[in-house]
Amino acid sequence: MSNKKLSTKPYKGVRDFYPEDWMFQKWMFWKMSEVCERFGYQNYNASPLEPSELYEAKSGSEMINNETYNLIDRGDRRVTVRPEMTPTVARMVANRARELPKPIRWYSIPNLFRYERPQKGRLREHYQLNVDIFGSDSIQADIEVIQIGAELMKSLGAQEKDFEILVNNRKIITTLIQQYTDSTEDLYKISKLIDKKKKLTTEEFNSSISEILSERSEEFINTLETTNLENAQEFADKEDIDNTLSIITKLSALGHTNVRFDLTLMRGFDYYTDIVFEFFDTHPDNNRSLFGGGRYNDLLDIFDMEKIPAVGFGMGDVTAKDFLETHGLMPQLTSHTKVYIGALDTSSLAAAETLANNLREESINTELDFSCRKYDKLIQSADKKMVPWFIAVGEDEVASNTYSIKNTITGEQKNSLSIEDIISLVSN
């Protein structure tokens, strides 16, 4: 044993979840699960350890080396601690592509790991709901996953005015850029700039575009700003526009009227082939992207197999919590323990224990304090642990086999109750 004092802090950038913290996480995970299951999605999971090759196939080795946790095992296998769930779910679907009945509707709430400088909303470990539908190229699938996102926001307490849903089609913006350049390199550069637009000043963005498109840059920027789904017909394919419009119209018919087209929405560079969407916080204190996703029809190519179209989204727990806090929507959670029983002395311990076990048999969550301390100390513990009901057991209770029960929240007390009385009081 070393003499140097060992730190009690967690590893830098990750969180300890004390019971009150984890209770909130579980509440959020439950909300997420509930909405996904309401749409018939099934919960899957996998190990956070994955072969590094899984990520290199699509993201390139640069991301793997710079942003992820990697190790080499003694069999010389390169292992990555998963930074995102999509490659894993694609791998699992590919592994049973033939047997799984389509469309596959799956969700998961994994923890993901990225090596990055910890900052607000960007920890080294976070949880992320992943919702995906595989095996359908119908826009019904796009609509459904966006609908799930919107229903989830509602389920978390959000109103339509609290957020916007931005929708774009990668093919529309790509067609536009191609009006201005034939070079795939320039297409890539411009797409990347548009993706980062919100993080750049107008000047930075304009001058970068102008470096690529020179005299046509002004026209391009103007088109970017003024294009809606109607005038996009001037350059884009009718089918792409119709699909995008159908999605927005259908969501509106489903009661989600806060959906709008945003030609500049890119959602990063990985995977997405068609529709992309983003839930955006409208609150002035938290004016930012909440979560998003899109269609990725080509991802399973990395496994050298038949195409399986897919659409999905990911919603991070930290961003979701920020949203709840900003909008005053954090839930009031109480302990799962319903009754706290304290023995006042060792001779009353057996009776206290019997009472506790009687309540437990009725599925009433009951904590027994066998420290045999004074009344004040016992009820103080019950209070600190936020347990709503408190019973002290001493000589009198043992003699009469009746008990006083106190509500630690209201302060109300009921006396001379039998065990049956207590069970019926606490169960209601």
Next chain:
Amino acid sequence: MSNKKLSTKPYKGVRDFYPEDWMFQKWMFWKMSEVCERFGYQNYNASPLEPSELYEAKSGSEMINNETYNLIDRGDRRVTVRPEMTPTVARMVANRARELPKPIRWYSIPNLFRYERPQKGRLREHYQLNVDIFGSDSIQADIEVIQIGAELMKSLGAQEKDFEILVNNRKIITTLIQQYTDSTEDLYKISKLIDKKKKLTTEEFNSSISEILSERSEEFINTLETTNLENAQEFADKEDIDNTLSIITKLSALGHTNVRFDLTLMRGFDYYTDIVFEFFDTHPDNNRSLFGGGRYNDLLDIFDMEKIPAVGFGMGDVTAKDFLETHGLMPQLTSHTKVYIGALDTSSLAAAETLANNLREESINTELDFSCRKYDKLIQSADKKMVPWFIAVGEDEVASNTYSIKNTITGEQKNSLSIEDIISLVSN
């Protein structure tokens, strides 16, 4: 993108959890949670990434280097992917030792990682229920955690005859060994041999003991085999014997009559200072340790702080599943999805969707199949996905606004139901 075909297999020694697998895991986790919460235990969690120093302090660097996954981050911090939860929970308790109301009753079901040769019941990643009580040195605490273990077995469907609970006190066996040697090195060696006794042949064990104790070895081995709690009084402290006996007697009074003293029970070398216990499968096909734990009063020493006594146990998911399978106790789980709605053609899609959303509003989990395939294909998907109710929506249904619903398990069908009829049928 590489041309080499990428594997769809998970990393060696870890598991993919397809929906049916994860459904079982969640069932087991729910059983575990339910029993712990019935005793007032609160759920905590932490990241699987921990500073390597946390493990070296108690386990020594040998274990860390040979049996765990390690990496060095770019801040030159040494990080270990947690192989067990106890150091983490000790760290979290130490971090808030003053504020947390005692006794602290906590549980968690983390995934743990060990670099080892994969074999039955020993994967590189497994889940483990951890139940601990901190801040009480009363034997009531030892009794309570063993009681939780026994209640959990019951909750999983086990009967008393299916398993035994072995109890020992580290102090009793240590006192015995000290009758035979003054050397702490020999004490350690003998303790280690006793811990491995069940994995050695009688010959191997006896000759190893004889190497250490020479002519007194036969007497020692004989004492090991014949000692019960009564005749242990000849060498052990009365208090240690009384405590051990009280635990067994009390558990018996609580209805757990399958508890017995086993002088040779050690439960490894980490942490344990007093009582140790083990749940042991009595089935001839699975005659093995299921799980166990004990009291570890000194662990928080590594944080150079006031002593906090603790007792707890860990129960692995793989061993628990083996037990359920051996004893024919695996649960029959069905899909969380209640209704599968299939549209027969595109013109019926809107009606199918409305029906699905109506059911969802009533919290009925409903999957909508918008692939517009034939009846047989649709019901086949519902069946494969194990969804109990199936509704096809076509021209007739749209015209009449009534539906036929089929139970995919019994084959029973009801016709001409309104949406309200369906809601009331499926909700019951």
